[in-house]
Amino acid sequence: MAGPVVYAQWSNVYTGPEVANGLATQGLDREGNGGQHIMGERSKVAVVGSGYVGTVVAACLASVGREVVGVEIDPEKLAKLQRGSAPFFEPGLTERLLDGVESGRLTFTDDFEVALVDAEVVFLCVDTPPGETGHPDMRSVTAAARSIGRAMHAPHVLVTKSTVPVGSGNWLETVIENELPEGMDPEALSVVSNPEFLREGSAVEDFLHPDRIVLGGDQPAAVDTVADVYRPILEQAFPGGDKTKRPVLVTTSRSTAETIKYAANAFLATKISFINEIAGICEAVGADVQEVAYGIGLDSRISDRFLNAGLGWGGSCFGKDVLALAAMAREYGREPHILEAIRRVNDDQRDMVVRKLQKHLRPLRGRRITLLGLAFKPNTDDTRDAPALTIARSLIAKGAVVKAYDPMVKEIPEIPELKTTADPYAAVERADAVVLVTEWPEFRELDFEAVASRMKGRCFLDGRNAVDPATVRAAGLEYEGVGRADSHPVSMFD
Numbered sequence: 001m002a003g004p005v006v007y008a009q010w011s012n013v014y015t016g017p018e019v020a021n022g023l024a025t026q027g028l029d030r031e032g033n034g035g036q037h038i039m040g041e042r043s044k045v046a047v048v049g050s051g052y053v054g055t056v057v058a059a060c061l062a063s064v065g066r067e068v069v070g071v072e073i074d075p076e077k078l079a080k081l082q083r084g085s086a087p088f089f090e091p092g093l094t095e096r097l098l099d100g101v102e103s104g105r106l107t108f109t110d111d112f113e114v115a116l117v118d119a120e121v122v123f124l125c126v127d128t129p130p131g132e133t134g135h136p137d138m139r140s141v142t143a144a145a146r147s148i149g150r151a152m153h154a155p156h157v158l159v160t161k162s163t164v165p166v167g168s169g170n171w172l173e174t175v176i177e178n179e180l181p182e183g184m185d186p187e188a189l190s191v192v193s194n195p196e197f198l199r200e201g202s203a204v205e206d207f208l209h210p211d212r213i214v215l216g217g218d219q220p221a222a223v224d225t226v227a228d229v230y231r232p233i234l235e236q237a238f239p240g241g242d243k244t245k246r247p248v249l250v251t252t253s254r255s256t257a258e259t260i261k262y263a264a265n266a267f268l269a270t271k272i273s274f275i276n277e278i279a280g281i282c283e284a285v286g287a288d289v290q291e292v293a294y295g296i297g298l299d300s301r302i303s304d305r306f307l308n309a310g311l312g313w314g315g316s317c318f319g320k321d322v323l324a325l326a327a328m329a330r331e332y333g334r335e336p337h338i339l340e341a342i343r344r345v346n347d348d349q350r351d352m353v354v355r356k357l358q359k360h361l362r363p364l365r366g367r368r369i370t371l372l373g374l375a376f377k378p379n380t381d382d383t384r385d386a387p388a389l390t391i392a393r394s395l396i397a398k399g400a401v402v403k404a405y406d407p408m409v410k411e412i413p414e415i416p417e418l419k420t421t422a423d424p425y426a427a428v429e430r431a432d433a434v435v436l437v438t439e440w441p442e443f444r445e446l447d448f449e450a451v452a453s454r455m456k457g458r459c460f461l462d463g464r465n466a467v468d469p470a471t472v473r474a475a476g477l478e479y480e481g482v483g484r485a486d487s488h489p490v491s492m493f494d
């Protein structure tokens with residue numbers, strides 16, 4: 001599909017070649033003009049939930065000129081945010097947060113009345129962790145919705161950024177309606193689905209320079225209002241904006257927008273599990289998965305993105321979103337064959353490391369193993385569903401002694417037996433084996449001679465194919481990657 005050419009208001013939807021399959025895919029004209037300013041007197045934006053997503057949304061919207069009030073119920077986080085300090089590590093966030101707070105464009109509160117009084121648009125960014133049945137746990141969403149309902153004294157557009165099951169827009173309307181103050185018209189609430197696609201580690205960049213902004217709503221005026229909040233980003237009209245790469249605005253129904261989020265994450269997870277399955281086959285037949293990925297990735301229908309074989313995906317989103325999509329499919333009598341398979345492949349990648357260590361170190365009990373990296377990916381301190389934690393638990397359960405180093409994660413309170421060190425060289429001291437779990441750039445720069453001289457054993461498992469095998473081998477270590485021609489395969493029977 002060609003890039004966006006013409007911006008259109010909802011009331012005057014552009015019906016050129018961008019309209020496909022019922023989706024109005026809108027853009028802005030090349031000069032960045034288009035649309036009137038819709039936001040009126042209550043022009044602040046409220047952002048409910050100040051975690052990894054909400055804080056980035058709040059700080060970035062403030063940095064492009066919006067007045068933003070963030071809502072957070074965790075008192076410790078709130079106190080930090082009010083001082084302009086980020087409660088977690090994310091590149092580029094602290095500067096924006098501090099600038100917003102110091103300029104007064106960005107404030108934080110735990111009081112919904114205060115947040116909503118001047119804000120017509122309310123972004124919902126609270127957590128939706130995995131629930132017991134595969135469906136997400138909606139307790140935070142429910143609590144936040146109730147608080148919003150009770151604090152509503154004027155019309156609001158509620159924008160759901162939390163990843164919520166399809167149909168949640170309707171459900172939220174009901175929850176909020178039940179809490180409205182006396183005399184408040186239920187029609188005063190509109191819900192627009194606006195899934196978030198940012199990646200931790202590059203969240204600020206992703207939010208400010210997205211490929212697309214998806215807005216799903218059944219009331220055109222509400223969708224226009226939200227598009228207006230995004231105007232500086234859609235037009236890339238802010239310092240550092242790139243007018244040659246304006247995001248596509250996709251406007252659609254609420255259910256479709258909610259589905260787009262799940263489908264996007266499921267597809268990305270599928271690509272990773274696919275290449276990991278191919279990696280296993282490469283190990284068996286003596287082929288090299290890196291070269292296979294390169295060879296297939298040059299095909300523009302496939303692309304080389306998300307084709308890195310390794311320990312698989314982790315983090316707070318892929319696992320729970322794939323589970324939730326599968327649970328939704330079953331609710332409607334459909335068996336999610338592919339979704340089930342990609343989860344199994346991903347679980348198996350974590351298991352594969354343990355089986356390789358068992359094979360190399362026989363017996364595993366009593367061996368010292370070092371994990372390089374604990375965060376689920378580089379440039380974040382987030383360890384939710386991190387492969388390192390699964391691997392550490394499994395090794396400890398099998399009697400190994402596990403130490404770890406991560407540039408950003410300094411402790412894992414939920415695994416007290418897992419000791420962390422202040423630098424990578426202390427972590428590898430006397431190790432029988434080292435496993436590179438997270439591909440932090442600094443691990444590529446390690447002095448492998450120094451690593452080898454401190455280790456007791458020779459085994460270096462590169463779980464991300466991140467370092468140069470020749471450099472590791474030249475230091476006298478035995479290098480093994482994932483899916484490399486010279487990897488030792490472990491089968492399901494090992």
Ligand SMILES: NC(=O)c1ccc[n+]([C@@H]2O[C@H](COP(=O)([O-])OP(=O)(O)OC[C@H]3O[C@@H](n4cnc5c(N)ncnc54)[C@H](O)[C@@H]3O)[C@@H](O)[C@H]2O)c1
Binds near residue numbers: 049127161
């Ligand atoms: N983390 C990501 O990379 C990412 C990317 C895209 C979408 N999402 C989705 O965005 C949502 C938020 O994810 P996250 O990673 O930011 O979660 P998080 O746990 O980091 O943040 C949620 C925040 O909401 C706060 N909160 C909970 N209940 C509240 C209430 N009633 N009122 C005010 N604040 C409340 C929590 O204290 C917490 O600070 C989830 O649905 C997630 O699936 C996450």
